[in-house]
Amino acid sequence: EVQLVESGGALVQPGGSLRLSCAASGFSFSNYAMSWVRQAPGKGLEWVADISAKADSTFYADSVEGRFTISRDNSKNTLYLQMSNLRAEDTAVYFCAKQQRLDGILYHDYWGQGTLVTGSS
């Protein structure tokens, strides 16, 4: 059974830093690209960042470029999101999601339960 379990969410002051983790199990983690997606309270879903299976490529939403860093440790089956210079508008539940590709079409076939990050003074 595929499981993705996020951790690390907390209340952080604006300008602060935080590292989120996502522990993966039930699939060959090192073979799949992964994503972070967030959801502000009562709002829709917003893609944050992607990382390739071998960690040789990363991509970021404009809203977090230069402040967030996605990484992974395939030996530990764990995905990370290092967040710095946090703003109030970064307040959201952060989900990690596994990517799947079929006939060239990408989608997220499994998601974690999310971890809440609150940026507030």
Added chain:
Amino acid sequence: IQMTQSPSSLSASLGDRVTITCRASQNIDNYLNWYQQKPGKAPKLLIFAASSLQSGVPSRFSGSGSGTYFTLTISSLQPEDFAAYFCQQSYGTWTFGQGTKVE
């Protein structure tokens, strides 16, 4: 690529046929996925590639469309289907529709 869903919410009864629409701001071929999300839970994949049903998803869910216009249909609404639904495009950088709440 902007994704526009309609309606933002709808009221329906058990057994109703429900259709949700998603429009893309440019052609995205069939790079369109649908997710269901219940309060406090993670999104769940329903449909990928516009019309392919994810394994384990009931057959009352179906998707159609290509290019810029897509629909998600629930043929006969069940109690467990009251939830929010999001479309997502993967033609360019991932973007989501704003969601449709089925009440």
